[in-house]
Amino acid sequence: xxxxxxxxxxxxxxxxGERAYDILIGHGLIESAGERLAQAFxxxxxxxxxxxxxxxxxxxxxxxxxxxxxxxxxxxxVPAGEASKSLDRLGDVLDGLLSARLERxxxxxxxxxxxxxxxxxxxxxxxxxxxxxxxxxxxxxAQVDSSVGGKTGINAPQGKNLIGAFHQPRLVLAxxxxxETLPPRQFAAGYAEIVKxxxxxxxxxxxxxxxxxxxxxxxxxxxxxxxxxxxxxKTRFVLADEKxxxxxxxxxxxxxxxxxxxxxxxxxxxxxxxxxxxxxxxxAHRFSARLGLAPSQDGVxxxxxxxxxxxxxxxxxxxGDKLPVEPMMDAIAQDKKxxxxxxxxILTRGIGQAFVERNxxxxxxxxxxxxxxx
Amino acid sequence: xxxxxxxxxxxxxxxxGERAYDILIGHGLIESAGERLAQAFxxxxxxxxxxxxxxxxxxxxxxxxxxxxxxxxxxxxVPAGEASKSLDRLGDVLDGLLSARLERxxxxxxxxxxxxxxxxxxxxxxxxxxxxxxxxxxxxxAQVDSSVGGKTGINAPQGKNLIGAFHQPRLVLAxxxxxETLPPRQFAAGYAEIVKxxxxxxxxxxxxxxxxxxxxxxxxxxxxxxxxxxxxxKTRFVLADEKxxxxxxxxxxxxxxxxxxxxxxxxxxxxxxxxxxxxxxxxAHRFSARLGLAPSQDGVxxxxxxxxxxxxxxxxxxxGDKLPVEPMMDAIAQDKKxxxxxxxxILTRGIGQAFVERNxxxxxxxxxxxxxxx
Numbered sequence: 170x171x172x173x174x175x176x177x178x179x180x181x182x183x184x185x186g187e188r189a190y191d192i193l194i195g196h197g198l199i200e201s202a203g204e205r206l207a208q209a210f211x212x213x214x215x216x217x218x219x220x221x222x223x224x225x226x227x228x229x230x231x232x233x234x235x236x237x238x239x240x241x242x243x244x245x246x247v248p249a250g251e252a253s254k255s256l257d258r259l260g261d262v263l264d265g266l267l268s269a270r271l272e273r274x275x276x277x278x279x280x281x282x283x284x285x286x287x288x289x290x291x292x293x294x295x296x297x298x299x300x301x302x303x304x305x306x307x308x309x310x311a312q313v314d315s316s317v318g319g320k321t322g323i324n325a326p327q328g329k330n331l332i333g334a335f336h337q338p339r340l341v342l343a344x345x346x347x348x349e350t351l352p353p354r355q356f357a358a359g360y361a362e363i364v365k366x367x368x369x370x371x372x373x374x375x376x377x378x379x380x381x382x383x384x385x386x387x388x389x390x391x392x393x394x395x396x397x398x399x400x401x402x403k404t405r406f407v408l409a410d411e412k413x414x415x416x417x418x419x420x421x422x423x424x425x426x427x428x429x430x431x432x433x434x435x436x437x438x439x440x441x442x443x444x445x446x447x448x449x450x451x452x453a454h455r456f457s458a459r460l461g462l463a464p465s466q467d468g469v470x471x472x473x474x475x476x477x478x479x480x481x482x483x484x485x486x487x488x489g490d491k492l493p494v495e496p497m498m499d500a501i502a503q504d505k506k507x508x509x510x511x512x513x514x515i516l517t518r519g520i521g522q523a524f525v526e527r528n529x530x531x532x533x534x535x536x537x538x539x540x541x542x543x
Numbered sequence: 544x545x546x547x548x549x550x551x552x553x554x555x556x557x558x559x560g561e562r563a564y565d566i567l568i569g570h571g572l573i574e575s576a577g578e579r580l581a582q583a584f585x586x587x588x589x590x591x592x593x594x595x596x597x598x599x600x601x602x603x604x605x606x607x608x609x610x611x612x613x614x615x616x617x618x619x620x621v622p623a624g625e626a627s628k629s630l631d632r633l634g635d636v637l638d639g640l641l642s643a644r645l646e647r648x649x650x651x652x653x654x655x656x657x658x659x660x661x662x663x664x665x666x667x668x669x670x671x672x673x674x675x676x677x678x679x680x681x682x683x684x685a686q687v688d689s690s691v692g693g694k695t696g697i698n699a700p701q702g703k704n705l706i707g708a709f710h711q712p713r714l715v716l717a718x719x720x721x722x723e724t725l726p727p728r729q730f731a732a733g734y735a736e737i738v739k740x741x742x743x744x745x746x747x748x749x750x751x752x753x754x755x756x757x758x759x760x761x762x763x764x765x766x767x768x769x770x771x772x773x774x775x776x777k778t779r780f781v782l783a784d785e786k787x788x789x790x791x792x793x794x795x796x797x798x799x800x801x802x803x804x805x806x807x808x809x810x811x812x813x814x815x816x817x818x819x820x821x822x823x824x825x826x827a828h829r830f831s832a833r834l835g836l837a838p839s840q841d842g843v844x845x846x847x848x849x850x851x852x853x854x855x856x857x858x859x860x861x862x863g864d865k866l867p868v869e870p871m872m873d874a875i876a877q878d879k880k881x882x883x884x885x886x887x888x889i890l891t892r893g894i895g896q897a898f899v900e901r902n903x904x905x906x907x908x909x910x911x912x913x914x915x916x917x
Contacts, residue, residue: 256630256634256637259630263630264700264701267877270877291669294708295665295696295706295707295708297705298696298707299708299709320672326641327638327641327642330672331637331641331671332637332670334668334669334672334708335672
């Protein structure tokens with residue numbers, strides 16, 4: 170941490186009518202959570218859902234803060250990792266929340282990364298047919314991605330995030346201090362989602378990231394700005410299209426390929442979600458170039474930036490055995506973004522010019538993937 | 544079935560804005576479902592969720608109808624009974640729907656009683672973060688109760704319906720023919736929910752039921768009218784208060800006691816849901832009389848009507864061992880209708896005069912239950 174810690178708090182407002190909420194981004198937000206929650210939700214109890222790793226790194230700070238503020242709370246801990254986005258672990262969380270006798274007016278706190286946000290948010294959505302919840306994202310990925318949009322859920326054997334609900338948090342506290350204990354590989358993976366917002370429709374933001382990457386990675390002031398800009402960008406898309414029937418699909422840039430890669434690597438440490446997105450974004454640009462839609466030098470420029478951030482950009486860089494194409498195609502076909510048998514992909518005309526293409530030929534994808542996996 | 548079958552179809556419209564839908568009540572609705580669904584949802588596929596008993600009695604009629612209309616469909620069958628409202632069976636249904644590769648625009652059909660409506664509706668709510676669904680209620684209880692309100696969900700070890708979502712069907716087909724194969728005990732249990740609407744706020748409807756009970760039970764024209772009036776009554780409450788923050792709570796008349804009785808009898812054949820509601824409504828009236836709120840002769844009149852319908856009206860009439868009071872109190876305390884430690888009950892000032900009382904003394908309930916269980 171720098172000697173002079175910036176105590177200012179940035180706020181991104183997500184104006185969703187009666188479900189509007191704020192994302193606060195700053196240092197010390199977990200330490201000051203007691204006061205803030207007592208003020209925002211007087212008299213409520215909190216069911217904190219977290220994982221074993223985050224429990225070690227962050228939980229004592231939060232429970233002390235709640236205790237000091239006289240706020241009743243219970244804790245449910247699940248194993249760390251994507252495997253916890255399962256029906257079994259969901260059952261554990263529901264059991265923990267119900268056994269703690271949380272009432273309908275009480276709140277769930279999701280303290281952790283994207284897995285915990287998705288799992289705890291979904292548990293909140295379906296406990297007593299809907300409890301309020303507060304997100305305290307502790308990974309960069311969760312701060313920029315899960316904080317906005319209200320998507321919660323778990324994985325199914327048939328694919329990622331196939332079971333879930335739209336459920337907006339009441340408040341998001343994105344504590345920059347939590348990122349200090351984040352492994353560099355996790356930080357880089359989260360950074361991929363930030364880059365995505367530049368690639369979708371904001372060339373200027375991508376150029377800014379090229380300039381400020383070092384400062385963002387070293388924990389300088391550009392870090393908070395990058396997070397806030399990514400949250401604000403996602404908010405724009407979510408507002409335009411809360412239930413993901415149209416432009417919000419652009420947020421899936423890099424995700425159809427990325428999810429397929431995550432699936433064939435078993436949602437394991439072989440490939441983090443953000444790493445899959447990084448490779449997926451490069452693939453989306455290359456595939457678009459292949460179709461004559463985008464200049465190939467944009468793909469090269471993106472590849473260079475992601476590589477400098479320590480991210481993989483090719484399928485061949487994934488550790489372990491060579492990945493077979495057929496299971497990737499199956500995963501793509503099972504993806505949520507399939508409409509009446511046609512493949513839908515987010516393609517691009519260049520940096521900042523992504524678009525939804527609903528008529529992608531599965532055979533062209535297969536041929537492209539075979540080449541990229543060779 | 545009477546020789547002259549009434550082919551008219553009654554429609555109750557549930558005007559919930561963009562989630563508005565119709566409940567159709569009539570004979571032959573399953574046989575004619577193919578045409579109707581093809582027209583309402585062109586090009587969609589259907590995942591039918593049903594139980595083993597209903598599958599035997601009703602499924603062939605439905606699959607033939609869909610086949611004849613050229614509608615693609617898959618079937619997921621779960622065991623019959625309340626025990627299927629579990630996380631494990633939910634997992635089976637989700638697995639079935641996802642393995643059938645139903646897409647986001649496809650629909651789930653809940654073919655069965657209340658258990659199937661709750662389970663399949665909840666599965667629809669959380670598959671791909673929300674699929675449309677059609678209800679085909681085959682029990683009287685489901686036709687009058689689950690058809691309106693959008694409540695879906697499963698049970699938890701801590702209590703009934705503690706896990707779930709609000710999810711409105713797109714269409715309800717309440718086929719009167721399905722009731723012909725319903726065991727008399729099940730029919731009577733469903734009738735208890737019809738009586739409830741009279742008791743809540745429509746004395747005239749209760750008197751009409753007293754007059755027409757025989758015709759309703761024998762399958763005369765009063766049956767469709769009773770179902771339609773009950774659906775319309777529930778619609779009124781749901782409209783007034785879609786998310787159950789206020790008057791909708793009146794629909795729980797008899798349900799706090801009823802759920803507690805169901806819980807201590809293990810959600811088993813010892814006590815059907817509607818039977819629990821019947822006893823619960825009598826208890827609510829007696830408890831209200833005990834508190835000096837309602838005339839005790841109203842409780843007597845209700846008891847007489849429910850008895851004539853073949854329903855239990857006292858805790859002592861439940862088969863098996865005497866039921867202990869303490870677990871009932873635990874169940875009541877864990878009930879969704881607890882707010883900040885105070886017990887909320889639906890009490891009454893007489894037939895058609897139910898109201899929400901949020902300050903019920905737990906000790907008064909305990910003493911009353913001990914007396915009623917003696």
